[in-house]
Amino acid sequence: MFKNYFKIAIRNLLKNKLHTGINLIGLTLGLGVSILIFFFVQFEASFDNFHKDSERIFRLERHEISEGEEFSSFSTPVITAPTFESEFPQIENITRMISSSAQAYLDESTTQNQKLLMVSPDFLEIFDFELIEGNKNQVLNDKFGIVVTEKVAQKYFGDANPIGKSIRLKMGDNYEEYRVTGLLENVPSNSSIQFEILMNDKNLDFNIAEQNQNNWYNVYGEAYVKLNDASSKASIEAGVDPMMKKVLGEDYEEGTYFFTLQPMSEIHLTDDANTGMAETTRPTLLWILAGIAFLILLIACINFTTMAIGRSTTRAKEVGVRKTMGAEFGQLVFQFLTEAFLTTITALVLGLVLAELLVPTFNNLFEKELTLVYGPVQILILAGLVVLITAMAGAYPAFFMSNLRPIKVLKGNLSMHFGKQALRKGLVAFQFFISFLLIASTLIMVNQMKAIRNYDLGFDQEMVVVVDVPYVPTQSFVSSIQLGFQQAELYRQALVRRSEVQSAGITVSTYGDEAFWFAGFPLENGDQFDFRVNFVGGDYLKTLGLEVVEGRGFNPDPGSDSSAFVINEAFAKAMKWDDPLGELMPNPRFDPHQIVGVVKDFHHNSLYKEIEPILLVKNPATFFSGINMLSINSSTNPKVLVKGTGTDFEGFRTMLENEWKQVFPLEAFKFSFLDQTIEEQYKADERLGKMVFFAAGIAILIAAMGLFAMAALSIAGRTKEIGIRKVLGASSVSISWMFNKEFLMITVAGVLIALPLSLYLMQNWIGQFAVKDWPSWLNFLLLAIGGIAFTLIIVSAQAFKATQMNPVKTLKDE
Template sequence: MIKNYFKIAIRNLFKNKLHTAINLIGLSIGLGVGILIFFFIQFELSFDRFHSDSEKIHRVKSHEVVDGEMNESFSSPMIVEEAFREEFPQIEHISGLVTSNVQAKLPDGTKQIQSFLLVNADFLQLFSFPLVQGDRSSQLKDKFSILVTEKTAQRYFGDEDPIGKSIQLEMGEEAQDYLVTGVLRNIPANSSIQFEMLMPMDNMDFFANEQRMNSWYNVWGQNIVKLRNPEDAATMESQMETFMQKVLGEDYAPGQFYFTFHPISEMHFSEGAGNGGLQTTRKSLLWILGGIAFLVVLIACINFTTMAIGRATMRAKEVGVRKTMGANFRQLIFQFLTEAFLITLFSTLLGVLIAELLLPTFNSLFEKELGLAYGPIQIGILITLMLLITLLAGAYPAFFLSGLKPIRVLKGNLSIHFGKQGLRKGLVGFQFFISFLLLAATLIMVNQMNAIRNFNLGFDQDQVLVIEIPDVPSNSFVKSLKESFAKAETYRQAIEGRSEIATSGITVGTYGDDAYWELGFPLEDGTQFDFYVNFIGGEYLNTLGLELVEGRGLSPEIGSDSSALLINEAFAEAFQWDDPTGELLPGTEFNPHQIVGVVKDFHHESLYRPIAPIVFAKSPETIFSGINNLMIRSNTNPRILVKNATSNFDAFLSVLEDEYLKVFPGENFEFSFLDESIEAQYRADDRLGKMVLAASLIAILIASMGLFALVALSIAGRTKEIGIRKVLGATSWSISWMFGKEYILLTLSGILIAFPLSIYVMQNWISQFAIREWPSWLSFIILVLGVLIFTILIVSSQSFRASKLNPVKTLKDE
């Protein structure tokens, strides 16, 4: 019996090749996009869940009230580890995580930057990263031992066994040999914690003194805990106030400073301060992409449903004959659902192929390493999709056709519209509603991102190279920064006289969120003033084309400028200074200094953020002497900004590299373009815009295919009416308009609903920018006209052809 159902279903599908092909192509494209996005969402949700007992692992989250505002951060003091271990028996394992990098020496004598993670011995008990060489229980106990990943071992030792071999790292002011005692399997792509090398936490003494490491007000990296039971997190948080009072003593103020515990399953979605440079994904992005996938698949399902209803007249007599021959309601439903299932099955197979073809483009767009592995979870997603689409697309036609009365069908009394014309029109209108909603969202996003790209940031970004300068290792952070600056100035002087170089400057911060250091100092009234600082040298202002509105810049020729400062207009406005030159920073602890100039406001951060107060200095001592808060989230080494003066880029680059290797022998010459750094700030929203654009085009394609098929069915059912109208004198244009106006009204109805909704939906997205620009009304009008013209072309292409048929042929059987 089942075999017979499938045989009849296949015969019906081949009999109506056009409609089958449209359904197959539409569903395949929709499923291809849907499969890719659903697999991506599943991959993102799998982050950090491969660790054993992942539900017991939490990150320590800091909460501190500053000037009445609660600041939250995933950075926490190093002393947390020891204090928590003693105070909370609920903790089974705990480890700090501090990311750093130093110069490493390769076997061929060259140097490179080597990043590593400072952890303690509990790290390998906290996490389930597989160890492929070495004894797990004995790792990270010797200060000068390290673990490396397979990829790192290959880079340093090739195919040789790395165990027992050393890697030389420049720690502090001298090189140290670190013994490889273990090799970890390469870190999986769905791990938030990515690293190449693990080093014992004892090595923190190369980066900070004991006082700073044991302070509750100095944060270093993160702390991770593994609890004995998942419920213990709430218990520990309830005891936190007592604990904070105990450790802070007189400094304790209720509710002003405390810690909570954040599940590691949320680590990949946790954006915010002190996140350790983790590559995170906004959960809202997953919701948006999931919604896009659902809408695209839904449009394809609507095609299926509308065409099935449209073909109802052709299948009505088949249903009547089957019922007369004894077929019952359940058998007929099963027959129609079998046809829907077959189309869905073939579409799913084609969809998988389309998803595989789109995968490289998708990975490039989102900078991911997604692979379409077909494990139990993925197979479950595919089966669920198939069943849902079969029911969604085939259920209504199956129940509708199976419920027809055979006596009405066989006597020919069945109305061509079945009383369901409103549903069919509603589905077509809904398709265009979705399509226009996506198109309008795309227009808003493209317009906003174009406005961002064309916005004047207040400085010159074209033809500016950013050259990385190696840091000078030192136990003193200030000493390391000063000596690195001195090296940078030596290099800058070496290139300054060359004809290929226009200007050059030294800077710590370049461009981007968290690129400048965030500082704060107390005012006389007890409030806290927060600002940003950048340490600069050389012709920094000229290289970027920054404008001085008052005073002068910092000169390399004036020795006293080591204690001089520049500020921006926003800083001057914060203190309402009419003439800032000659003023002093309002804090009470700063070393002697003087403000010598004011820089015109410019955007040093992305346009998601407004312009903030900034101080520019040549030396860190003046600034560091009076602050009580310092947050460094990015670069700590100086960089050289170089403006190109020639059209021969190769010659320009050759000069820079030759002089670099003279000043920094054995170092890698690394550079980037400033404009690329600026563009990178908006990469996430650029990707989203491209994804919405692709989805809107796919939605329009699928909807237009459905409209094409539906118009063809409608015309096929009214050929005799067309013939009669022609005999009575109707023109081809009037017949085309008869069909066209119905679908134009449907399209217009969808647009009128989608237009205000798109503005409402995109309001939240566009509000994240400090600079906002909505599309003009003319842009929306052009978009509406484009969609209407598109609809008219599809409908008229068929209706006009039908109006040209000879009435004799359509009426000869009457």
């Protein structure tokens, strides 16, 4: 019996090739894109699930409250881990996690920058990273023992077994030998913690003085804990305040400095800008992508349903004959659902092929490493899609057609309307509504991102190259910055002698929401004043084209202006200084200093954020003498900013590298473009915009096929009427307009609903920017006109073809 259902279904599908082809193409496109998106959403939801005790793993979050304002960060003091371990018996394991880097020897003449992760010995007891060789209880016990991933082992040792071999790393002033004690599988791509080499956190001694390691107000890296029981979280958080009172002593102020525990499951998926070292994804993005996938599938299913309704008259006679021959209602339903199932399963196979082809493009767009793995979860997703689409696309035709009364059908008394026309028009209108909603949203996003790209940031970013200077680790933070600046100055001096260089400056921070350091000091009235700071040297202001509106900029000579500060307009306004030149910071702890200049406000942050007070400093010792709070979320390594004079970048880059080899013959040359750094800030929204644009294109293509099929079916059912009208003298234009009116009303209805709704829905997205730019009403008018023209072209083409038929042939067919 089932074999006959499938035979008949296949015959029906092959008999109506246009109908079947449009359904297959629409469902294939919808399924291909949807499979990719649903697998991506499932991949993002699986982050960190491979840790078997993930529900007992938490990350410490530090909170400081000043003047009613709360500042939170995942950066913690070095002393946090041992203190928590001794104070809370509920903690089973704890680890510090400090990201660092060092120059590493590849051979006697080549070095490269190597990323490191300093961790406590308990690290591999907390996390389930797969250890291939070594004992996880011992591999991190030795200060000079390291654990490497397969990728790193291949880079340094080729195919040889790395255990027992050494890597030379520059720690402090000297190169140290580090012996490989463990080999790990490469870190899974769905891990929010990424690393290449693990080393014992005793190596912090090379970078951080002991007094800073025991200071509760100096923060470095992060801390993770594994609890005996996940329910202990509340009791630990309740005990934090008594612990802080104990360790801070006289500095303790109730409720102003404390820690909370963030569950591992909440680390990767977050809308919080404060993400710490973890790789994160905004859950809003996943909801948007999942919504897009569902809408595309819905449009494809609507095509299936509307075409089934369009062919209802032909199929109604088939149903009448079958019922007369004894077919039951359930058998007819099963027959129609079998056709929907066969179409869906074929489209699924083709959709999987399409999804595989789109994976590289998708990974490139979202900078992911997604692979389509067909495990139990993925198989369930695919099975669910087949059931959902079969039900959505086949349910109405199956149940409606199977319920027809055979006597009316076979007598020819079946109304051409019987409720289906309103449903068909409604479904087509809904298709257009979805399509125009996606197109209007794309228009808003493209316009906003264009405004962001063209916005004047207040500084010059064109042809500015950023060159990283070798890091000079010392136990003194001030000394490390000063020594780094000395190295950077050697390279800068070599560059300014070249005719290809217009100017060169030195900076610690470049650009971005957390690039400039966050600092603060107490005012005379006890209030806390917070601002952003950057350490600069050379011709920093000139290289970036920053406009000095009062006073002067820094003298580029290394030994000059050691007590000078330069501020921006926002800083002067926040301090309420009418004449800031010569002013002093209202805090006697600052070493002797003077405000020598004010620069016009510029956007050091991305355009998601407003301009903040900024302090530019040449001598870090003067600055550190007066502050009581500092938070660093970016590199502490100085960089040289180089502005070129021409447009020959290849020659310019070669010159930069040649001069580098003269100054740092053993160090790796590394550079980037300032404008690329700026563009990086908006990549997430650029990607989302591209995805919505792609989805809008797919939606329009599927809707176009649906409109084509519906127009064809509608006109095919009225060929005799067209013949009679032509015989009575109707023109081709009037007949074409008769059909166009019906579909134009549907198009206009979709546009009128979609455009205002897109403005409403996009308010939250565009509201995240400090700089906003909505498209003009003319853009939306052109979009509406384009939609109307789109409908006119498709329907008119079908109508014109029908009007060219000889009325004699259409009228004698009875």
